[in-house]
Amino acid sequence: xxxxxxxxxxxxARRKVLRREGTTGPVLVVVLVIxxxxxxxxxxxxxxxVTDAFSRAGEQHTTGEILLGTLDQERPVLPAPHQIVAxxxxxxxxxxxxxxxxxxxxxxxxxxSTLLGFGLGALLGIVLAVLIVHVxxxxxxxxxxxxxxxxxxILAIAPIIIVVLGSIGITGLFxxxxxxxxxxxxxxxxxxxxGLNSPDLIQRDLMRTYSASGAQIFWKLRLxxxxxxxxxxxxxxxxxxxxxxxxxxxxxxxxxxLGARLLAGSYYGQTIQIWAALFGAAILASILVAIVSSxxxxxxxxxxxxxx
Amino acid sequence: MSANRHALILTPLAILGCLYAxxxxxxPDVAGQAGLAFWAFIVVLWxxxxxxxxxxxxxxxxxxxxxxAIGLAVPVLFGAFLFFLWEVIVIxxxxxxxxxxxxxxxxxxxxxxxxxxxxxxxQTFVKSVLSGYAMGCLSxxxxxxxxxxxxxxxxxLLPLGNFVSALPVIGIAPIMVMWFGFDWPSKAAVxxxxxxxxxxxxxxxxxxxxxxLERDLMHSYAAGYWRSLLKLRLPVALPFIFNALKINSTLxxxxxxxxxxxxxxxxxxxxxxxxxxxxxxxxxxxAEIALAAIAGSAFYGLVALIERGATFWHPSYRT
Numbered sequence: 001x002x003x004x005x006x007x008x009x010x011x012x013a014r015r016k017v018l019r020r021e022g023t024t025g026p027v028l029v030v031v032l033v034i035x036x037x038x039x040x041x042x043x044x045x046x047x048x049x050v051t052d053a054f055s056r057a058g059e060q061h062t063t064g065e066i067l068l069g070t071l072d073q074e075r076p077v078l079p080a081p082h083q084i085v086a087x088x089x090x091x092x093x094x095x096x097x098x099x100x101x102x103x104x105x106x107x108x109x110x111x112x113s114t115l116l117g118f119g120l121g122a123l124l125g126i127v128l129a130v131l132i133v134h135v136x137x138x139x140x141x142x143x144x145x146x147x148x149x150x151x152x153x154i155l156a157i158a159p160i161i162i163v164v165l166g167s168i169g170i171t172g173l174f175x176x177x178x179x180x181x182x183x184x185x186x187x188x189x190x191x192x193x194x195g196l197n198s199p200d201l202i203q204r205d206l207m208r209t210y211s212a213s214g215a216q217i218f219w220k221l222r223l224x225x226x227x228x229x230x231x232x233x234x235x236x237x238x239x240x241x242x243x244x245x246x247x248x249x250x251x252x253x254x255x256x257x258l259g260a261r262l263l264a265g266s267y268y269g270q271t272i273q274i275w276a277a278l279f280g281a282a283i284l285a286s287i288l289v290a291i292v293s294s295x296x297x298x299x300x301x302x303x304x305x306x307x308x
Numbered sequence: 309m310s311a312n313r314h315a316l317i318l319t320p321l322a323i324l325g326c327l328y329a330x331x332x333x334x335x336p337d338v339a340g341q342a343g344l345a346f347w348a349f350i351v352v353l354w355x356x357x358x359x360x361x362x363x364x365x366x367x368x369x370x371x372x373x374x375x376x377a378i379g380l381a382v383p384v385l386f387g388a389f390l391f392f393l394w395e396v397i398v399i400x401x402x403x404x405x406x407x408x409x410x411x412x413x414x415x416x417x418x419x420x421x422x423x424x425x426x427x428x429x430x431q432t433f434v435k436s437v438l439s440g441y442a443m444g445c446l447s448x449x450x451x452x453x454x455x456x457x458x459x460x461x462x463x464x465l466l467p468l469g470n471f472v473s474a475l476p477v478i479g480i481a482p483i484m485v486m487w488f489g490f491d492w493p494s495k496a497a498v499x500x501x502x503x504x505x506x507x508x509x510x511x512x513x514x515x516x517x518x519x520x521l522e523r524d525l526m527h528s529y530a531a532g533y534w535r536s537l538l539k540l541r542l543p544v545a546l547p548f549i550f551n552a553l554k555i556n557s558t559l560x561x562x563x564x565x566x567x568x569x570x571x572x573x574x575x576x577x578x579x580x581x582x583x584x585x586x587x588x589x590x591x592x593x594x595a596e597i598a599l600a601a602i603a604g605s606a607f608y609g610l611v612a613l614i615e616r617g618a619t620f621w622h623p624s625y626r627t
Contacts, residue, residue, distance in 0.1 A: 026464030077487065137358075140365035140379070141386035151608035152601040153561040156578070159569075159585040160593055164407055167588070239474040246476055250569050251585060258479075266482030266570055278479045289474050 038081055045077040046070035079272045087276040100256070103280050109257040110245050111284060113173050117180020118241040122234065124181060125188030132189070133196040133222070134214075146189055154183065158244070159251040176248035176257075183244040184237035188230070195229025196222045224303060231296040238288045246281060258284070315363025319385070322357045326392050329353060333399045340402030350396060357389050409591040417591040418598060424580075425599050432577040433603050435492035436564040440499025445556055447500070448507025449549070455508070456515045457533075469509040477502050481567040490571050498567040503556040507549075514548025515541050547622055550615040557607045561600060 050069040054061050061069075071080045079087075091103040099105065128146075132138045158179045165175040199221050207217045249259030258281045265274035329350060332338050338346060365382050369375045391411050397403070398410040405413060418425065455462040481498050488494035518541050526536040568578025577596050584592040 023463045023467050026460050026462075027467050028464075030461070030464030030468060137362040137365045137382075140382040141361055142383075144383035145387060148605060151558055152604040153558060153565055155562045156565050156581055156597050156600050159581055160590065160597075163585045163588070164590070167406065235474070239476070243476045243478055246479060247566055247569075250566075251582065262479055262482050263570070266485060269486070271483070271486065274482050278483075281479050282475045285475050286471065 035081055038078075039071070042076065042078045042080045043067060043070045046073055049073060049077060075269055075271055077271070079275050083272055084275045084279055087272045088279060091276060103261070103276060106257050106261050106277070107280050107284055110242070110249065110259065110281070113176035113248070113257075114180055114238075114242045114245040114284075114288070116173060117177035117182075117244060118184055118238055120177060121181035121184035121237060121241065122188055125185035125233070125237070126192055126230070128185065129189045129192035129196060130218075132193050134218075143193065146186060150186055150190070155179075155244070155247055157182075158247050162248060162251045176245050179248040180241040180244035184241040187236045187240070188233040191229045191233030191236075192226055195226025198229065199225045227299060227303070228296075228305075231292065231299075234296075235289055235292050238292050239285055242281065242285050242288065313363075313367075315360050315367060318356060318360035318363060322353065322360045323385075325349075325353045325356060326389070329396055330392065333396050339399050342400035346400060350393075350400075354393075357385070361386055361389075406588045406590060409594055413591050414594040414598060418595040421592065421595065425595065427575050428577045428580050428596065429599060429603065431492060431573075431575045432495070432564050432568065433561070436495035436567075436576075437499060437560045437607075439492075440496035440564065441503055441556060441560040443496070444500040444503030444560070445507045445553060448504040448552070449511055451504075452508050452511035452515065453537075455512055462512055466509065466512055469505045469512075472505045473509060477505075478563060478566050481563075481570045484567065485571045490573050492576075495564045495567045495572075495576075499560045499563045502559045502563040506555050506559065507552045510548045510552035510555075511545060514545025517548065518544045546619050547615075550611065550619065553611050554608060554615070557611050558604060561604050561607070565600065 047066065047070055050066050050073065054066070054069070070076070071083070073079075076083070088103065091101065095102045097104055128142075132143055161179055161182075162175045165171070165178070203221060204217065207221055212220070245257070246259035246262070249255070249257040250263055258277050261277035261280075262274055265271070265277060329346075332346065332349075333342065361382055364378055364385070367378055369378060395411050398408055399412075409417075451465070455465050478498070480501055481494075484494040484497040484501075488497050515537075522540055522544075523536070526540050531539065565578035565581070568576045569582050572579040577600055580596050581593050584590070584596070
């Protein structure tokens with residue numbers, strides 16, 4: 001009687017929560033609310049600037065005109081979303097793709113060093129993880145340093161790498177890629193080590209009873225077991241690889257890339273340009289994470305992972 | 309058992325050898341013009357230390373105290389040896405200090421410019437990081453509580469929070485500098501935005517981590533929403549919340565330092581790094597990085613210590 005009574009007594013709301021819930025609707029509503037708040041904030045934050053501009057010109061204006069003016073300034077305190085979209089459209093499609101004023105040009109500069117750094121970092125991270133799992137000395141001596149280095153702000157080292165490599169004649173893509181690689185190998189190593197160690201003792205014992213060699217245990221048990229951990233690490237890594245590339249563009253003084261656009265925008269007070277670069281970076285980051293996720297799905301399907 | 313005992317003899321030998329090499333390399337007739345014999349000695353030391361550390365990490369000890377001591381000694385010796393190599397190679401080969409200063413030079417610079425470092429630390433860490441961290445974590449926590457109360461909001465905010473965590477949020481730094489000026493409030497604002505979302509996502513996940521059985525038990529005690537939140541769900545969420553606090557301790561420092569690359573008053577760790585890099589005085593930059601590393605790991609360690617005290621009941625701390 002007791003269990004049935006409990007189920008009957010449970011409030012209906014609780015049971016609704018337990019059902020699988022869609023998120024598309026709520027996300028859409030929250031995004032719309034944020035957009036609405038954004039417009040309100042844009043009106044309030046730009047109000048002073050518009051009224052000042054009008055009074056400087058010595059003109060009298062109605063509230064409605066000021067209201068429209070706040071959403072159409074050249075250098076607003078907070079640009080309205082449609083201004084950012086217009087700027088993105090203008091700098092992506094409106095200008096020849098080889099021009100330095102095209103946002104895609106800058107995005108490509110950042111993307112290329114992100115990808116090179118991500119590739120280097122992933123390779124280094126995976127090799128290091130395999131070594132750490134198999135060589136006990138490395139596990140005892142190197143692993144504590146890799147874990148504790150997560151607690152220090154290693155991004156602060158970026159200017160040194162750029163300037164030192166620049167002073168011995170290495171400039172352009174490679175120093176930024178080094179920063180990205182350096183940032184992203186930590187999460188990959190840590191999650192890969194966790195994944196390679198994830199098979200249970202009983203599974204490893206089973207391999208032993210099959211008299212499997214160390215290489216066979218690695219290829220048939222440890223590596224497949226580690227893949228989901230690896231992809232979790234890769235998703236974090238690709239995101240911070242992009243951050244590393246953007247920050248790596250700052251010390252060289254705004255030459256090319258999304259970081260350079262941010263810096264140039266802040267030098268010249270071009271707020272719309274800053275926001276457009278920021279949105280460009282956000283779109284790039286989400287595309288990169290989405291690519292890693294879809295590769296994960298393809299790999300999982302190939303390996304016959306049943307959806308949980 | 310005896311096969312790895314040699315490590316106990318090799319380790320002091322390796323340490324003595326390294327100390328002797330340090331003495332050698334600083335002699336004026338060796339510094340910058342070390343001969344082949346010296347480098348051969350270093351290679352021998354390298355092999356010796358490798359054997360010693362490998363032997364130490366394979367030692368099987370019965371006493372737990374000795375095991376813990378070895379577990380601590382291996383990474384410490386390894387790190388110390390890396391610093392030793394850095395020092396010996398930079399000094400022995402005479403690498404110019406504009407490329408790579410030696411650790412001893414960095415330490416000397418560090419102790420020589422303590423007042424400057426203290427000012428930078430106060431500006432960046434105490435003013436920007438701590439205030440931003442407190443505001444960001446607290447607001448993330450409060451929004452998470454509200455989102456937990458309103459399921460619709462939770463379903464909308466959680467995917468967005470996860471999405472934002474993957475974005476290069478650091479890019480808002482120039483905007484914050486424009487809004488809040490060059491001084492510390494703009495850096496604190498960057499830190500707030502960077503720490504808000506990890507806290508939100510982790511707290512919401514933690515609050516949802518309570519099992520059905522426990523919830524039903526609270527229900528059978530006739531506990532209301534607030535009582536079961538305080539007595540059951542917040543304690544269960546604590547490990548998740550502390551996880552966010554630990555992630556944020558690193559993020560906050562990164563955010564404040566990078567935000568200072570976009571414009572500061574003439575004090576602060578990020579400011580010092582960017583200005584001294586431009587002047588090629590790399591020993592000062594490394595001293596700032598050492599300061600950032602110390603501050604970052606101390607901050608993280610403090611949060612981890614509080615976590616140990618607050619979640620002593622959690623399985624990962626029970627022995």
